[in-house]
Amino acid sequence: MHDDVLAAHRYSSFSEMGEVVQPRGAGALFQGDYSTSVTVGDEFDGSRLGLGVMHDLEGEVVSLNGVTWAVPVDGQPRVVASHEGIAFGIAARGGVQHKVAVNAGVSLENLIHVVDAYLEIAHVDHEQVVCAIEIVGTFTDVVLRTVAAPTYAHEPLAEVIDHETRFPFDVWSGSLVGFRFPDTTSADLIPGLHLHAIAQDTNSGGHVRAATTGKVVMHLWVDELHPWKSGLATSPGC
Numbered sequence: 001m002h003d004d005v006l007a008a009h010r011y012s013s014f015s016e017m018g019e020v021v022q023p024r025g026a027g028a029l030f031q032g033d034y035s036t037s038v039t040v041g042d043e044f045d046g047s048r049l050g051l052g053v054m055h056d057l058e059g060e061v062v063s064l065n066g067v068t069w070a071v072p073v074d075g076q077p078r079v080v081a082s083h084e085g086i087a088f089g090i091a092a093r094g095g096v097q098h099k100v101a102v103n104a105g106v107s108l109e110n111l112i113h114v115v116d117a118y119l120e121i122a123h124v125d126h127e128q129v130v131c132a133i134e135i136v137g138t139f140t141d142v143v144l145r146t147v148a149a150p151t152y153a154h155e156p157l158a159e160v161i162d163h164e165t166r167f168p169f170d171v172w173s174g175s176l177v178g179f180r181f182p183d184t185t186s187a188d189l190i191p192g193l194h195l196h197a198i199a200q201d202t203n204s205g206g207h208v209r210a211a212t213t214g215k216v217v218m219h220l221w222v223d224e225l226h227p228w229k230s231g232l233a234t235s236p237g238c
Contacts, residue, residue, distance in 0.1 A: 018095025025188025032154035041082025052089030092132030095221030137216030144206035174199035
């Protein structure tokens, strides 16, 4: 067992199948297309969790347990309405929940190894599935980010991120939510571990740049609805 995985068990019904849904490829976002691809309601209603970015880069998006927030450039999350548009989003629905206790002191860079170690225990190849993830608890050395609107039409995302706004926290409590995609994906999917955050008091959030675990628990949603294959609209949960 991986050193950072203290204990693990699975629960819930195995008849509850799940899916991870991404309506638009990430390539369009990277190339500067920040137009609405879907509404908040169409993407996140009925989901367990999700992340994304608002249309015209009006905030990083994090969704959890039926509530969706946008984190604009001032860093103050606001609850968004179901009719509002997003440029990019990923949402998880259904699936079998796995609960994993994680050691304190695990960095953001090493969290992916904790996920993969548990998948190995569960006899799942991380290159064959997509995981939905929530890590809830207390963290240290947290850096969250959001971005401002582009300075010109179709400004590539890489240029926008060069001017991102970061929010550091010595100690921070809340949930990190997101996805672990296979490392060998197309340009329209985001490989590796991608996490957004919402504070317990909902006063901060955004894309996670850095974090170290304190007392946390990780939840993974695992299903075998369909085998992993390159695609945009629907990807399998793990």
